[in-house]
Amino acid sequence: MLLRHLQNVRREIALPASKRAGSLALRHVDAGSCNGCEHELAATANPYYDLQRHGLNIVASPRHADVLLVTGQITIRMVDSLRRAYEAMPEPRLVVALGDCATGCTMLGDPRQLAGPLEEILPVDLRIPGCPPAPQKIAEELLGLMRDMAEHSTTRRAFVEEAITPPTRDVEAIDTKGAKHA
Amino acid sequence: MPLHSWLPRAHPLAPAHISALMSGVMIKLALYGLVRVLFDWLAPPGLWVGITLMAVGALSCLGGVLYALMQHELKRLLAFHSIENVGIVALGLGASLVFADIGQPRWSAIAFAAALLHALNHALFKGLLFLGAGAFAKAVGGLELDRLGGLLRRMPWTGATFALGAMAIAGLPPLNGFASEWLTLQSLLHLGLASQMGVAFAGALATAALAGTAALAVYCFVKVIGLVLLGLPRRAECAQAREVPVGMRASMVFLAASCVALGVLPGLLVPTLAALGPGRVTLHEAAGLNIPGTGSLPTLVLALALVALVGALVRLARSRRAAPAPTWTCGQPPAAGLQWTSAGFTKPLRLVLEALLRPRRELRVIASSGVVEALAYQAEVPHLFDTLLYGPVSRGALRGARIARRVQSGSLRTYLIYLLALLGVLLALARTGVLG
């Protein structure tokens, strides 16, 4: 009965097969979002979008990931963890800013608690705007990223680049930066 | 098994090389006595003796490894493994007797050879492990498992040979423990194929017990290697540990080499051992073990293939590596307080076997004014034979009459009944075997 219901759901939605499936492993970090981007990112797994059919998977460890998906305004309490996640990833590694907060369009909050926009902390390769971006939009953008990586393997941050040391800044400096943005 | 209680207590007290001797020789002396009595003087001793020996063996190998798993002190843990291994030897000897009785002299000889080979192997790897333990004790002081760690980097020789010994005792291919356990398992398995129902049941149960024992031994030595050799040092002495002198290292390397040699070439020894057995059967001599009725164990090829493949795969995987980064801990800075303890690693099993092991645990909340200040946790796995058998007896000697009330109240009783019932079942099985 439940399975039959799901078969009906599948037939109703009738998603087309993925034209050019590939393989891309995503790791999500919530650096201070309002939970909206998380809900929409999780929604990309439901039968209406089924991101998995393109070979896009959310993985359990940054060690397994190609892409770091960052959501939210970067808070001072999350900035170190965010850097650790990036450092834990094998190369090549990309950073995607998901949603208006992460892309730096919204700075709402107490500047003393925020560490500044994502691009000042990690090199951002793709920005997905929206508050929050719709699942369809997320799916399209990530799919585009995967195809770009497959087509121009040169645009990958290549092996040869030695381990990227993220810019180190102390908390005081971040505070004043944050204040400017607010 | 029930008479072993002195062993785990004696081992930690004795110095390492004495321990090595104790497990290597003293236990073997007892076994020698047993073999003499059963195979020479009483021969043929009858089916029930073989079955009983197997029952005792199964009980002591499962019990030994189970309690070994719960230990916190390295030498005590190794001592419990001696009980386990003697149990395995007893299983082999028992199987040999049973085979002799049901008219399969060939398998009787193989089982006998298996038992002797395992006894020899045990002397080698247990000696190696005790020497290693001694080296660690010398380097860092204590052998509390939860207070060691990270010693493989500081003591590469001792560490590597100790790890090898652990692999051998855990019965992993291509080392000697695997060869003798394979032989023993094959004999028990073929006992399970016997045409007498009682014998077949005994064989099948013993096979399952030994398989479980082998898996438990792997579990246990993953824990031991992990706690002692790997991870971060858990106290300052471990971080500054020094490798032991060459003499000690040499003896360990020698024992380790013997473990490898006997693992790779057991076939050179097994026919000789089999010829010593009751049937005086001669087996075909080869590097590996090629026994009809099995798929054969070509130890040499297996070992070579493993080494070659591992080497090739490691080479292939040697790609560029990202910059060193601490172990991923969900974005937290790594901290020593997060290292696992011995009890933690074995907890899943302890929870599963709660009814059997009867761990005692207690959690107290220390709170005043509505804020929880601290919690206090206490737990231990009592040694059933101590608490159920020797405890009451010694207490009984002191307190006479009160013991009757003790035994009647509470859970002790149920467990005595379980043990008695188990014994009864085994005896019944043996009887049906006799009749069948």
Next chain:
Amino acid sequence: MTLATLAAGVVQVVGGVLGAPAIVGLIQHLKARLQGRRGPSVLQPYRELRRLWGKSGVTPEPHTFIYTVAPAVAAASTILALLLLPIGGHGPDWGLGHDALVLIGLLALARFAITLAAWDTTSGFALMGGARDLMFSVFVEGLLLLVLVLLALPLHSTDLLSMSHAATLPEVWSRPAHWAAAVAFCLVIVAETGRQPVDNPDTHLELTMVHEGPLLEYAGRELAYLQWSAAAKHWIMLVLACELVIPNPVSFAAQVAVLGGGVLLLSVALAVCETVQAKMRVLRVPLLLGSGVALCLLGLASWFAGGGG
């Protein structure tokens, strides 16, 4: 060496080394379909392996050579285990023999290497998964040996080739002992391949992991080894089921056909089973396996009741 043996060797290598990921892909795809999704293609695991092959490794701290060697040991022992498998009742002698216990020993070695690597990096989640895996293995190995006893009964041999031959005997299905072994072996398959209800291969939650836990610290090619090994374990278990448990025709070609069909069918069964069942509580799993032990003993009793001895 006969033609059949040669062909069996080819299937061993090609099916095991190259075909195994397709089983995982098929299960993944079917599960997605059953869940109302379109799902990834059957070939997805290959794409993932290729992606991992192109990635760099990582250097966790602390680690020793054990971390580096463990994936290779796991993959190597899995490869050797592949070569022991009978295919259609045949199998070339690679010099490794065809012993059932050697196969189990090799799988134990792989497990040992992976769980030991968990201690090496001190990753708590790896240890958690490792501890659970080892706990299950105690019961799985006991059960597996009992199944082997039952399967070895007809021809009195633990040689996988003769056990496979026993499955071609005409009276195989009329023996309750064989039925008991078949059911118990299903439990072994589920436990060994890390499928629901024993383990949830799709989980992203570290706290609930069993088999995925020890993989968390690996990246790049080493991770590819481990993922391949996990896939190859599916192949090993399913081939064993087809060769030893499913009644087989006598001719080699027909047996290979049964093997192919059987692997497909069992993959479908695994996918369906995993979809309709929730994961079990971790501590209930030994109970499940224990019921398999009881079943095996009943099977053994039935063997004697039927005068099979």
Next chain:
Amino acid sequence: MPALKAALVERVTAQDWRAACERHAQAGGRFCGLFASRGSQGLQANCLFARSDQDHVVCAHVSSGAIDTLVDLFAAAGRDEREAHDSYGLRFAGHEPMRPLLDHPVEPEAWTVAVHGHDPYQVAVGPIHAGVIESGHFRFTVVGERILHLDLRMFYKHRGLQTAAEGRPLADGLRYAQRACAACAVTNTVAYAQACESALGLAPDRNLRRARTLLLELERLYNHLNDVSAICAGVGFAPGAMAFAAFKERAQRLNQRLTGHRFLFNTVALAAGTLHIGQGDTRAAREELKTLDEEQRRLWRELQFAGSVQDRLGDVGRLTREDAVRLGAVGPSARAAGVHQDTRSESPRLFYGEFVPATPEYASGDVAARLDIRRVELAHTFAILDELLTISFMPGGVKDLDAPPNGLGVGRVESPRGETVCAVQTDGHTTGRLHLRTGSYANWPAVAHAARENLLPDFPLINKSFELCYACADR
């Protein structure tokens, strides 16, 4: 349904603070949060009590920087006091040890409960979790699989929204309240709007009350569907998870059609209504909700008969009624433990009529009960929505309440996770202090308590059965 009254403010001295709070509790007041604020005369401690007829606020000026603790009277005050201590430097005499909440010291001793003994060690999870989960840190003290104690470290997502709102026009505050959490955006903004309106002596008219009720129930609908999906995923039952995820998607698409936003953003305004839904749209929405309701009812039967699912739920993560009351748990989790409280039944500013709180079949307080309460509440929500959507929606407004503006307003709204309390101190037409205590904030201690003595692999399930937001607890 109580009559509409503005909150009653009682100002006491620091010495009388504790006695006054005790008096309120004895008079039947339900403790609903405590917060510090900085007024013209220095630090001020404020404690909120809900009574059946009216909200009460006890305010005390703190001149010495310290005030008596309430933590032994109300365990739920513990977190509030820690936050007040960290963000305002207010000290609480008798609250020992005062563990930091906002501050994140490195040493675990500083913020976790010490567990003495040989075997226990800690397992740390987060702040970055595997999967798509918000950031928060769980420090389990365990022996192997068994959880002895759980310490939560939150505020990783603390964006300082409350302090950022200070000094800005009252209408601006809506943005901050909305941004606190997307999944509770309507609840938070309605609570904020109610607080402001209460402080200004205004009351919503019928249209506005209807519109806000509709939005709140739409929010509850997609959240509850999401929670069911999450619980199914927690036990590894993918078909259930996917089916309910699809329902949630449909509910969110309905939100989009009715209000132009999947999360109902920017639908609540201060002292005014913006929602305009014509007859045709309401009819279509009713139809859609009807089919959704029928389908989800059918699937509930499936869930109840799926033995392997039910097997996982019983007796896991149990929260007793006493603990729920003591820890100040609210919402579905408290009702699943047998606490008969739902703010919807005491919301004169909304359109709930004679609402009766839902009760589960067995108020056993475990995961099974928390799943079941959602089934019951979903039925209520569908019924309320159906009723509301029979007529079209016109923008509403406010009318004057015959109470003078008193500078402090309280709004209480039932969110999908429990009672959200918003207190606003006005400073003319700007915000003086915004305090938002959401249902999630109140429930987190209950999660930590319910996790005790359970197995580690069951924790994700327990956590998901509460399904709290981190964002609205951290703000």
